[in-house]
Amino acid sequence: MIRQPSRHCTVELQAAPARIGHVRRIVSAQLRYWRLDALVDPTALGVTELLANVHRHARPSKHCTVELWVLLDQLTVSVHDEDPRLPRLRTADDWETCGRGLALIAALSQSWGIRPEDHGKVVWFTLPAPAAGPEGVRTVRPLWAPPPLEDAHPTAGPRTLLPGTKVG
Template identity: 50%
Template sequence: MTLPGDRHYTVELHASAERVPQIRRILAAHLRYWDLELHIAPVCRGVAELLTNVHRHIGPDAPCVVELRWTGRHLTASVADQGPRLPKLLSAGGGGLSTVAALSDSWGTCGTPDGKVIWFTRRVEAARKTPLTSRTPLRSVPDAKGQPAVPPAVPVEPLVEPVREEAAATAAEATPAASSAMSMA
């Protein structure tokens, strides 16, 4: 299987509450373009959590950089901001970094000369480009001329011997309850 080359997307923005839905749509478009549809929801949710943290802890309209990088095996999303304090994972289920940790295979933070970067990674294999296999259409679907689209079925030998009428009649005569049950059916 051949792996795609390194793909990269970066956007600079101000972490306002109004920008988060727009960034989610932009990231989703890039992930779709890279054939990574299965990762849209978790990656966009994780980035939204990180942007919300920037907005909440650094300040409204704080400048930051969102980056996506796909190496063919790993998809990394990161948010860099100018805040000097490194975040801490508080408790599971509380949002923020606990959500990011739950959505990713690994995550971390690192200080930079102008602030910090918070990142998370998901293991991603390249999308398989297998052609669709042709399937036999349903019997009830007619072709363009109104004829059944599937040729008549080839008779198949039954796995179980059919019940012969003679045996059923003999059983009905033997027990009156059986004959009344058969007549109700």
């Protein structure tokens, strides 16, 4: 199955601290415009971490591009920079004040990765995108599922049913 982007956004910037906050606000506003409010916080956190890595480590330039794509059921966020050196996931010691960025990306995302390119690299992560629920209500499928609740006995009291649900 070929999946085409249904929504796409690109922001180019110099990864300076003031610009990082500005891009975080742009990304948050774009997700709200797309009605993906549930993804604002994890996306803003991930973008902040990736841009902070560009600011701290990228050479020779801090120029980078942030891209957002929503494909059917997935948001992909990527940061392209001009530094060919690939970051590595590592375990930071308790006393260290940095070194947890990629671990944070790995923890908050559905998937993530690093891809070398002709003029630098791309670091990306994905989050599950909302699916249309009953009567157009948009829901986000969690990355984990709580244990199922046991069904209440039919005589235990009233149950709330979604419109269009059949009892039987």
